[in-house]
Amino acid sequence: MSKCTLCKGKAAVYSRPYSGESLCSKCFTRSLEDKVRATISEYDMLQPTDKIVVAVSGGKDSVTLAHILTRIEKKFPRASVTAVTIDEGIRGYRDEALRTATKICQELGIPHRIASFKDMYGYTLDDMVGIIDKREAKGLTPCSFCGVLRRQALNTTTRKAGADKIATAHTLDDEAQTMLLNIMHGDAERLGRVKPVLMKAHPKLVQRVKPFCEIPEREVVLYAYLKQIDYQEGPCPYAGAALRNDVRAMLNRMEEKHPGTKFAIFRSIERIRPALEAAREAVELRECRICGEPTVGETCKPCQMLQELRAP
Ligand code: SF4
Ligand code: ZN
Secondary structure: OOEOOOOOOOEOOEEOOOOOOEEOHHHHHHHHHHHHHHHHHHOOOOOOOOEEEEEOOOOHHHHHHHHHHHHHHOOOOOOEEEEEEEEOOOOOOHHHHHHHHHHHHHHHOOOEEEEEHHHHHOOOHHHHHHHHHHHOOOOOOHHHHHHHHHHHHHHHHHHHOOOOEEEOOOOHHHHHHHHHHHHHOOOHHHHOOOOOEOOOOOOOOOEEEOOOOOOOHHHHHHHHHHOOOOOOOOOOOOOOOOHHHHHHHHHHHHHHHOOOHHHHHHHHHHHHHHHHHHHOOOOOOEEOOOOOOEEOOOOOHHHHHHHHHHOO
16 A cells, blocks of 8 residues: 555555545555544534533444543543443343443443343343234334433433533444435425534423544544454344444445445535524424423333333
């Protein structure tokens, strides 16, 4: 491979197809950290005194985010970084990820909190899947339960920890996939809600930020490899036939043939977001009559799902 475009000395280990740069290991890792810093400042994601909680699943994206944010925030002594892992209760998968997450947080020297579905909702995800399977309930998938409950569990745990921000490791790939999925589902309202900084629509909601929203997933993987960061690799046993897998494969093929496609999708939605937001009716969130968490209707989605599970 050619010489590094930036330092012009060392051999390049990576060619950035969308910018034409060839980078050596040191310049690549530095440029990725700079890009994360630039994203944080472009979208005004973090303040110098923020208590930041990183959602660490144990997978490559989240452990790499914990690494980079810990590094960046060292320069801000009044800010703090801690980690939260949600244990959905997926035997043979999440237990391994939990060990990885715990080890990484110890290495980084950051406090780590674990919150489990079992403690918060009374069931593990495996228990829930068993109940859904027995009822042969159509349209209910492990991922629909997991996604809804995890979002709430993360918010509740983080709020109780007194955090100002939740940082999640959604990459450019995740964001472009979600945008396309929302289009494919005909969900224009949700399309406007995929954004780098989510609005704080209720005092009980902790603001979410996505410092990796402009970083391609393959660059996160390369950073983790070059920095020898450990992470859990296997896929979730319930990931199965989700439409997202097809969208991911399609986008990767497009990116290979037409570098910059994922950025183009992300940027297009960013540009039309004001129109999407203007077209949306303002909804006022209230507190769920059962659990007190923020919700649109009278009962929040997690409580509705739990009621369904408990029904005879
Ligand atoms: Fe949860 Fe589905 Fe992701 Fe597995 S693949 S962790 S069930 S959302
Ligand atoms: Zn509720």
